[in-house]
Amino acid sequence: MSNARNLANLLGTGTQITAADIADGAFQANKNLIINGAMQVAQRGVSFSSNNSIDYTVDRWAIFSNGVSTTTQESFAAGQTDVPNEPVKYLKWNISTYASGDNLFQRVEDVRTGAGQAVTLSFYAKADSSITNRPRLIQNFGSGGSSEVVTATSTNALTTSWQKFTITATLPSISGKTIGSSSYLELEALRFTDTFTGGVYIANVQLELGSTATPFEQRSFGDELARCQRYCYVITGGSDWHTYAGHVQTSTAFLWSATFPVPMRARASATFDNTNTQYIQGNNSNYGPTAFAVSAISQETMYVNTTSSGMSQGHGAAILLNSANKQIMDAEL
Numbered sequence: 001m002s003n004a005r006n007l008a009n010l011l012g013t014g015t016q017i018t019a020a021d022i023a024d025g026a027f028q029a030n031k032n033l034i035i036n037g038a039m040q041v042a043q044r045g046v047s048f049s050s051n052n053s054i055d056y057t058v059d060r061w062a063i064f065s066n067g068v069s070t071t072t073q074e075s076f077a078a079g080q081t082d083v084p085n086e087p088v089k090y091l092k093w094n095i096s097t098y099a100s101g102d103n104l105f106q107r108v109e110d111v112r113t114g115a116g117q118a119v120t121l122s123f124y125a126k127a128d129s130s131i132t133n134r135p136r137l138i139q140n141f142g143s144g145g146s147s148e149v150v151t152a153t154s155t156n157a158l159t160t161s162w163q164k165f166t167i168t169a170t171l172p173s174i175s176g177k178t179i180g181s182s183s184y185l186e187l188e189a190l191r192f193t194d195t196f197t198g199g200v201y202i203a204n205v206q207l208e209l210g211s212t213a214t215p216f217e218q219r220s221f222g223d224e225l226a227r228c229q230r231y232c233y234v235i236t237g238g239s240d241w242h243t244y245a246g247h248v249q250t251s252t253a254f255l256w257s258a259t260f261p262v263p264m265r266a267r268a269s270a271t272f273d274n275t276n277t278q279y280i281q282g283n284n285s286n287y288g289p290t291a292f293a294v295s296a297i298s299q300e301t302m303y304v305n306t307t308s309s310g311m312s313q314g315h316g317a318a319i320l321l322n323s324a325n326k327q328i329m330d331a332e333l
Helices: 003-009 021-022 222-231
Strands: 047-056 060-074 089-097 102-110 118-127 131-133 136-140 149-152 156-158 161-169 185-191 198-209 231-235 242-250 253-259 269-272 279-281 284-289 291-297 301-307 316-321 326-330
Touching: 003 156, 089 291, 102 198, 118 156, 118 185, 185 198, 222 231, 253 316
Parallel strands: none
Antiparallel strands: 047 060, 060 089, 060 102, 089 198, 102 185, 118 161, 118 198, 131 156, 136 149, 136 185, 231 326, 242 253, 242 316, 253 301, 269 326, 279 284, 279 316, 291 301
16 A cells, blocks of 8 residues: 555545545645745735835745835635635735836745756736736856746736636756856746736745646745745844843943844845834943944854943843834845
């Protein structure tokens, strides 16, 4: 008896899971090359504006825009049946001014991914009015590597109703290519063949090896969050205070460190917002920091020099990050 059939038997009579389902990869773990295909994780926020730029939105997803648009994380109504299996979130890309080449994309680490093989893209989508979408796959060989290779896929017609789209393509071999640092496979999931204005909606994006689309891989929120934090880690303030211990080096400098929840893909760049609403506590006093500077950062930790005034040298202290803004560590491709 095959392992697949044996597992189906163990699940008991009356189960909807069949041996055939398991054998064809329907329940295979880690099959989806896309991270956050269910659009659940949104460390940076839930609403974003783009204007002639590349802007990251919900985790791992970015908009390349020569025009003007906003992107928001939206919620499915409980019990809806347009997209099966009760997904929680979807992404809305609302385009005010569309320019040729604008697209929603995600970069999958390592250009070797799927090289020389068939890959299958599946997703649910709709739009405020009918529009033709033509996704692309781009093999980028990284810094110092060969020129990128573009694979155009077949077109699909978005309408005002949710539909599932399935597209299979074969990626070129990378034989003879030079692979540099930070190479990737880029999926441009939404890229239109005509000018478009209005809302476009997308959910449950899956890219997998092989020529068959299997059911969307269901991952827990915690699993997806950890995958996302390899590329971006955000310390969020508000009602959830984040406290980090350190010491007062001089009357104007407080040094502290933070350890990331998972090792990041590479040394991150750090962006600190709204420094005047965060506090250093020490020697029974509160001090308002005026600036942050990352003294050192690795894939696991960062060491931060925070500027203030009137502090007592040599004292231990703690910094309270209580801002509603975000402290972003970014190691995206």
